Amino acid sequence: MAGYNVAHLLIIGLFFHLIFIYSVFDCYFTSPVVHGMSSFNVDYKEAQRLVLIVGDGLRADLLFEPNGFSAFPNTPEVVAPHIRSIIEHRGAFGVSHTRVPTESRPGHVAIIGGMYEDVSAVAKGWKTNPVDFDSVFNQSSHTYSFGSPDILPMFTRGAVLGVVKEWSYDEDAEDFTQDATKLDLWVLENLRDLFRNATTNPTLDHQLRSDKVVIFLHLLGLDTTGHSYRPHSLEYMHNIQVVDGIVKETEKLISDFFQDNETSYIFTADHGMSVIGNHGDGNPDSTRTPLVAWGKGIRGPLSDSIPSSHDGYSRPWGLTHLYRRDVEQADIAALMATLIGIDWPVNSVGVLPDADPTRPGYLLPRNGDQSLAGAALVNTKAILENYRIQHEIKKRHKNFYRAFTPLEALTKSGNPRRIEAIQEIEHLILQSDWYGARAAALDLITIGLEGLRYLQTYERALLRTIATIAYAGWAAYASLFVFKPGSFPVAQQSPVITATAFVVLASFWGLFFSERAPWTYYLYVTFPCYFWQRFLSQILPLLKPSALNVSRQHAWMTISRVCLVFATLISMVVAYTHRSIWSVGFLVIGFVWPAAFWSSEERAQVAGSQWLWMASCLITAIFPLLSVDKTETLSSILLGGVGILLTGAFTITQFARSASRSLLSVFYTQCLFIVITMIVTASSVRCLQAKTGLPLLNQISGWIVLSMSSLLPFISRVKHSTPMSQILMYFLGFGPCFVILSISVEGMFYIAYCMTLLCWIEVETSLRNAQRSKQDNAEVYRFQADDLRIVLFFLFFVQVGFFGTGNVASVSSFYLSPVYRLIPIFNPFYMSALLLFKIVAPYIILSVAFATLTYQLDLPPFALFLNALMITDGMTVMFFFNVTDTGSWLEIGQTISFFVVASLLLAWSGGICAAGEYLMADVLVRSPKSRVD
Secondary structure, three states: OOOOOHHHHHHHHHHHHHHHHHHHHHHHOOOOOOOOOOOOOOOOOOOOEEEEEEEOOOOHHHHHOOOOOOOOOOOOOOOOHHHHHHHHHOEEEEEEEOOOOOOHHHHHHHHHHOOOOOHHHHHHOOOOOOOOOOOHHHHOOEEEEEEOOOOHHHHHHOOOOOOEEEEEOOHHHOEOOOOOHHHHHHHHHHHHHHHHHHOOOHHHHHHHHOOOEEEEEEEOHHHHHHHHHOOOOHHHHHHHHHHHHHHHHHHHHHHHHHOOOOEEEEEEOOOOOOOOOOOOOOOHHHHEEEEEEEEOOEOOOOEOOOOOOOOOOOHHHOOOOEOEOOEEOOHHHHHHHHHHOOOOOOOOOOOOHHHOOOOOOOEOOOOOHHHHHHHHHHHHHHHHHHHHHHHHHHHHHOOOOOOOHHHHOEOOOOOEHHHHHHHHHHHHHHOOOHHHHHHHHHHHHHHHHHHHHHHHOOOHHHHHHHHHHHHHHHHHHHHHHHHOHHHOOOOOOOHHHHHHHHHHHHHHHHHHHHOOOOHHHHHHHHHHHHHHHHHHHHHHHHHOHHHOOOOHHHHHHHHHHHHHHHHHHHHHHHHOOOOHHHHHHHHHHHHHHHHHHOOHHHHHHHOOHHHHHHHHHHHHOOHHHOOOOOOOOHHHHHHHHHHHHHHHHHHHHHHOOOOOHHHHHHHHHHHHHHHHHHHHHHHHHHHHHOOOOOOHHHHHHHHHHHHHHHHHHHHOOOOOOOHHHHHHHHHHHOOOHHHHOOOOOHHHHHHHHHHHHHHHHHHHHHHHHHHHHHOOOOOOOOOOHHHHHHHHHHHHHHHHHHHOOOOOOOHHHOOOHHHHHOOOEOOHHHHHHHHHHHHHHHHHHHHHHHHHHHHHOOOOOOHHHHHHHHHOHHHHHHHHHHOOOOOOHHHHHHHHHHHHHHHHHHHHHHHHHHHHHHHOOOOOOOOHHHOOO
């Protein structure tokens, strides 16, 4: 490995981490979609038609709970009186539990398709990607859908031609600064137009009056309102009232048009919403949605059971006298298919609530328990058919396939157990043992779902093993660039290692090819083979007894340092769920480290910088302790802007004498940008809070100032006399970002974070100067134990830059409301880009600060980062094994978020170092001593 090319290492590392981020989805969340199944249906229908109403982003508690908005004066006790009346007098209700990701696409897929897309499916988009599996809409005779252009086309383009008809408003109507109830009222008005047109269109009238018809109303207003004003707002309450009115008016329109009482109604939501107005993660406020069913074929309210069906979540609703029947979100598709007698969606894994004979469900069938037993049998056949196809695919392609014994064990007749189990249920039905048939069906459904899970996680052990070996191999490979064993005089490398690696790789590739494995599997196994081949080729010759000369004391010191590194990494892992640990970390590096580990000579060398270091760490430690549930506070936003201005003005005075006139002009221009941003932001916030919309002048001014201020540090050609003056330029350049895109104290955190980084540079430089008299004058960089500490500090700052003011439990904690000051119309791509820009901004400062620190320590570029590469993936592996697809939705969502965030942050570290070296190239001129070997 001549030369130890750092660029080569960084490129390989980038690809490795990006590819293995995807491995978590292959390992834990593979797509359940298969094709070729037979369809099943009940041989009767309870209703002629079904009306499905989805309140997008509606929380269950805020719909059901009386006095849910009592913080505001003169608010009604019950915000949805019509829906509550249905619950109390003529319908059934409960909570529908969603799965992550709690987004609109997977939520609607679960409700309408009866299946859960894998977590990565949220990245497939909305409008242009049709659902590639079966749905209730596709099985209906006709579906009439009204609502958002982000949802309806998914099911229209994925259905049989002509079955699903859609009416959607323009995308520009999704304006976050306007009254979103207009979107819901548009849906109602177009439904009214449909029935009006049917009176003059015989074809439409005939289609509407046929059986197996679905009418779908997608009400987006609540989601839009929640994003803009948050769910505990008057606006959200008013939107619930509008939805309640739409439900009431829809019932009246249906009754007046059909006049036959042959309609079933389902009201639910695709996902809920957190207190800050976001969703997507596993927060219980996002996963608990309302479910209310009434109309033909659906039972009325029942008295509560013993023990109670209610818990601490639902007791405040004032409905404890009624039975609460919870379901999983995919169960709704099974319920709808049974009501109108259509074929069940072939990919559905939903369980009909009425399949359980020990608990009341939602149905009130014409033929009583006989119908329920038949429906339970159909449910069982549908799930086992799904299992059968997946089993046959695995059996056909896997070389050493191990079948799922509970279903595939052969009976005395020579048939698999699942076939005889179905026959037993059919026999119970023939004997009119409805209860026994339902109980047996539910048991078989449970085993069938376990079998599906077994098949969908079949490769998990293999992928986990490959991932572990790959991450360990990456750490070993990166260590070569730190210790450079190739520079030692050793024996000629043996070709046996290379041949062994090739044989292992070829064997796995051949296995994957014969099993038709995804193309990603080939990449997964390639990386560990490459890493370990490169590492062992250079390290094994050094392991000869004659090449080893390590004292016992040195060995114990090495072991203790390794233990300290792992303890620090574990602390960072725990900090993802306990935010206060980040604050403790600042206290450790700000107070414990100087007090316990600095010598008297080092304290004397650091002098005044020590107090600034301690003060900056103490101030920055405050922010992780603050609540993550912030409200928009203009005074805090402007205070942050003033703080950035004052910090910049004070620092400019330090450069005033040595800086050129052109450099000072750039600084003054940047300060002017910050002032203009504060004025524009104050005006935009007041307009948005007053619901008068975002003025076009404010929007244009905001974009111009944000763009110019952010670009100026990169395009400016002025000369800098010191690295600190260039850091100041980047600090001021991103100042407007932390004004116009802030919701509260982000600007103040930006100041504290940047000041801590500058103090870190001064402290580390002073300490290294105090140690230089004890060091040799080696011409090239050699690893020093103290470099590990600096690397751990760097990793700490990398993660604090991301989580300083955000919720470490969820990526979705980044607020959307500041984005409306620039983009009032719904556009997920550009909104995400702005949020990403805000996340990146602190890392620009970290990158130039870390590059400056490396320079001040007279180290070659990336020297410290190479040390980081050896240890960072310790966190990644821990998070990888903590990922789960079982348990509460909160646990599932958090484990995914933790792994992805950790992987991106650690992979991002290389970009930080590269960016810092590039941005500071004109002021950091290194001596020959700091060259790379």
